[in-house]
Amino acid sequence: xxxxxxxxxxxxxxxxxxxxxxxxxxxxxxxxxxxxxxxxxxxxxxxxxxxxxxxxxxxxxxxxxxxxxxxxxxxxxxxxxxxxxxxxxxxxxxxxxxxxxxxxxxxxxxxxxxxxxxxxxxxxxxxxxxxxxxxxxxxxxxxxxxxxxxxxxxxxxxxxxxxxxxxxxxxxxxxxxxxxxxxxxxxxxxxxxxxxxxxxxxxxxxxxxxxxxxxxxxxxxxxxxxxxxxxxxxxxxxxxxxxxxxxxxxxxxxxxxxxxxxxxxxxxxxxxxxxxxxxxxxxxxxxxxxxxxxxxxxxxxxxxxxxxxxxxxxxxxxxxxxxxxxxxxxxxxxxxxxxxxxxxxxxxxxxxxxxxxxxxxxxxxxxxx
Numbered sequence: 001x002x003x004x005x006x007x008x009x010x011x012x013x014x015x016x017x018x019x020x021x022x023x024x025x026x027x028x029x030x031x032x033x034x035x036x037x038x039x040x041x042x043x044x045x046x047x048x049x050x051x052x053x054x055x056x057x058x059x060x061x062x063x064x065x066x067x068x069x070x071x072x073x074x075x076x077x078x079x080x081x082x083x084x085x086x087x088x089x090x091x092x093x094x095x096x097x098x099x100x101x102x103x104x105x106x107x108x109x110x111x112x113x114x115x116x117x118x119x120x121x122x123x124x125x126x127x128x129x130x131x132x133x134x135x136x137x138x139x140x141x142x143x144x145x146x147x148x149x150x151x152x153x154x155x156x157x158x159x160x161x162x163x164x165x166x167x168x169x170x171x172x173x174x175x176x177x178x179x180x181x182x183x184x185x186x187x188x189x190x191x192x193x194x195x196x197x198x199x200x201x202x203x204x205x206x207x208x209x210x211x212x213x214x215x216x217x218x219x220x221x222x223x224x225x226x227x228x229x230x231x232x233x234x235x236x237x238x239x240x241x242x243x244x245x246x247x248x249x250x251x252x253x254x255x256x257x258x259x260x261x262x263x264x265x266x267x268x269x270x271x272x273x274x275x276x277x278x279x280x281x282x283x284x285x286x287x288x289x290x291x292x293x294x295x296x297x298x299x300x301x302x303x304x305x306x307x308x309x310x311x312x313x314x315x316x317x318x319x320x321x322x323x324x325x326x327x328x329x330x331x332x333x334x335x336x337x338x339x340x341x342x343x344x345x346x347x348x349x350x351x352x353x354x355x356x357x358x359x360x361x362x363x364x365x366x367x368x369x
Contacts, residue, residue: 011039011189014211014221016196016236017228018042019064020179025227027183039219040190041211043232058229062192063180065229070303071176073123073168075102078159079340095159102157114158120182122172123157126306129174130298134285135364136306139349140164148309156308162343167305174301199224199240206242206257234263271369273354281362287352289361304351313344345369 013029015022018040026040044060059065078095085094092098103116109128111117126133140150143164151158156165170177200210200218210220226233237243241256243263248255284291287304319338322331331338346369353363 009219010037011219011221012036013038013223013225014219015040015225015227016199016211017064017226017232018062018180018185018190018192019059019227019229020066021064022225022227023063023179023185024183025225026185026188030185030187034187038188039221040185040188041194041196041213042190042192043195043228044192058231062190063178066170066177066179066182071169071171072303072308073121073157073170074161074308074346075157075159077161077343079342082340083336112153112155114155121170121177123168124171124174124302125166125168126302127166129301131302133304133306133351134283134291134293135349135351139306143307143309148311154307156310161310162312162341164307164309167303167308167348169302171302174298196228196236197239199226199236199242201240201256230266230268234266237262269369271367273365273367275354275357275363275365277363278361281360284361285351286359286361286364288359291361305348307349309347310343311345311347312341 012033013026013036015026015038018026019042022040022042026038029036029038042062044062059068061067081093081095081098085091085097090097099114103114104119105121106116106119107122108115108117109122109124115123126136144150148164151161151163151165154164154166156168195214196211197214198212199208200212200220201207202209208221208224210218211224212218226236228236234243237259238248239253241248241254242259243255244260245255245258247263278285281289283289284293287294293299315338319331322335322337323329326332326335346367348367350365350367352365353359354365354367357363357365
């Protein structure tokens with residue numbers, strides 16, 4: 001990997017954003033064409049953070065969010081992919097259409113026809129790493145009492161994800177897998193600490209021909225790929241004149257293409273943490289206790305959790321909300337949100353305290369998102 005300065009140079013591919021998608025894309029493009037000149041431009045530093053903190057949760061580093069995320073590995077639901085496929089009338093975006101790519105990515109930890117075993121992303125679980133938490137049976141039984149049944153093979157990545165599954169993590173022998181390391185970017189030119197100001201567009205049509213950096217440098221390419229994350233990708237499009245005309249004019253940006261939906265409809269999820277005080281902490285149920293089990297090497301190899309419970313939205317409440325939004329007396333049973341069962345919440349029991357409680361074995365916690 002080389003960090004370079006570029007000025008008015010031509011590349012076959014410029015990838016704006018060296019994150020979880022950008023690094024993988026650069027690596028795969030070089031595999032496809034080993035002679036292609038590829039430039040990755042990343043606003044953040046390399047993966048060594050030196051104790052710095054990011055106040056806005058985003059992966060502003062080479063490797064992107066794979067540097068800072070929780071390592072959880074959960075595929076999207078089959079219902080969501082199939083909805084996308086229907087919207088664009090293209091089966092390639094369906095769950096079955098995407099499944100070969102899911103499998104190509106994975107190095108799954110046990111035999112399964114639904115998973116890959118030769119990919120670069122190693123997937124691990126509490127069982128595969130030899131972790132058996134003292135409350136595992138009780139937690140599973142508690143979910144069952146609430147009507148949350150185990151998924152087949154406890155597989156949260158099997159397409160139908162409403163139910164109880166193992167907590168899978170994107171780790172190899174307990175170590176975080178960072179996109180810029182797992183997918184080699186050797187042979188690709190990389191600029192870190194570099195901000196792109198806008199995409200350069202052809203004078204006669206809104207076709208990308210390169211990028212302009214905030215220091216005024218222009219770099220040209222055959223293809224320009226925006227992979228700058230949920231915040232910066234739409235921002236760059238709008239700074240380049242591609243977006244809602246009224247908003248662009250308000251900020252003095254010439255509109256090259258009026259695209260009303262750029263920069264809109266972004267949704268993020270909350271995460272609510274609750275601490276639960278144990279009746280008898282001396283039993284050694286949580287990290288921080290005197291239980292020698294937690295000092296064994298395997299218990300440092302992942303998040304201290306066994307399961308994730310994926311649950312639906314209350315259907316009667318959903319019907320009432322749809323009817324109110326649509327201005328009707330009752331929801332149409334053929335409404336797209338009612339046609340299939342959709343997962344809404346992920347619920348995780350963690351065998352350690354969340355802030356501000358100390359990790360001293362007195363508390364466990366739950367995460368709901």
